[in-house]
Amino acid sequence: MSVHELPVLPLVERDAFRNAMACLGAAVNIITTDGPAGRAGFTASAVCSVTDTPPTLLVCLNRSASVWPIFRDNGYLCVNTLAAGHEALSTLFGGKTPMGERFAAAEWHTLASGSPLLEGALVSFDCKVAQVVSVGTHDILFCEVQALVRNDETHGLAWFDRGYHHLLRQDAR
Ligand SMILES: NC(=O)c1ccc[n+]([C@@H]2O[C@H](COP(=O)([O-])OP(=O)(O)OC[C@H]3O[C@@H](n4cnc5c(N)ncnc54)[C@H](O)[C@@H]3O)[C@@H](O)[C@H]2O)c1
Numbered sequence: 001m002s003v004h005e006l007p008v009l010p011l012v013e014r015d016a017f018r019n020a021m022a023c024l025g026a027a028v029n030i031i032t033t034d035g036p037a038g039r040a041g042f043t044a045s046a047v048c049s050v051t052d053t054p055p056t057l058l059v060c061l062n063r064s065a066s067v068w069p070i071f072r073d074n075g076y077l078c079v080n081t082l083a084a085g086h087e088a089l090s091t092l093f094g095g096k097t098p099m100g101e102r103f104a105a106a107e108w109h110t111l112a113s114g115s116p117l118l119e120g121a122l123v124s125f126d127c128k129v130a131q132v133v134s135v136g137t138h139d140i141l142f143c144e145v146q147a148l149v150r151n152d153e154t155h156g157l158a159w160f161d162r163g164y165h166h167l168l169r170q171d172a173r
Pocket residue numbers: 017018019021022045046060062094137162163
């Protein structure tokens with residue numbers, strides 16, 4: 001069979017892609033920023049490690065989100081990885097709620113970048129946005145980690161199958 005005779009595969013529809021992506025468990029994070037463009041925060045599961053030299057992670061942000069221009073202009077952000085018990089906070093930062101109401105629901109600190117660091121987060125990565133690449137509807141923010149704070153006492157939180165799941169540390173099982 002020549003390459004011209006291969007059957008044409010059906011395009012993967014948006015909903016089929018999302019249903020498949022719902023099978024990939026992921027950490028839940030609140031991404032925050034504060035600076036000349038203002039203060040903002042949103043929930044993100046599209047976060048992962050890129051390289052440890054220099055320590056870099058990526059965050060995917062939909063350009064249609066109300067927070068997008070604020071992140072674009074500030075150039076600094078904090079990735080706050082949520083702990084077990086943060087489900088309501090995650091939902092609050094997951095869209096539609098006014099920004100003041102989102103931040104009023106928790107305690108915040110700041111490190112060098114000035115981005116809000118969540119009290120009780122599993123880990124917080126204080127970052128400078130080093131590079132931005134647009135793909136489809138989203139911007140991929142490549143973030144260089146300038147400082148981090150860990151909270152080794154708390155358990156983790158995962159987003160899987162459109163719901164929250166607690167992740168217990170090894171010594172708690
Ligand atoms: N990467 C993202 O932008 C992203 C990720 C998770 C959830 N969300 C948003 O949170 C809400 C609830 O999500 P859900 O998981 O309950 O159900 P859903 O059916 O909207 O999404 C299922 C999965 O598909 C992926 N996904 C969803 N929207 C996407 C997008 N616009 N671009 C790329 N990937 C996307 C994510 O992995 C998500 O967990 C929705 O409004 C969704 O758009 C967005």
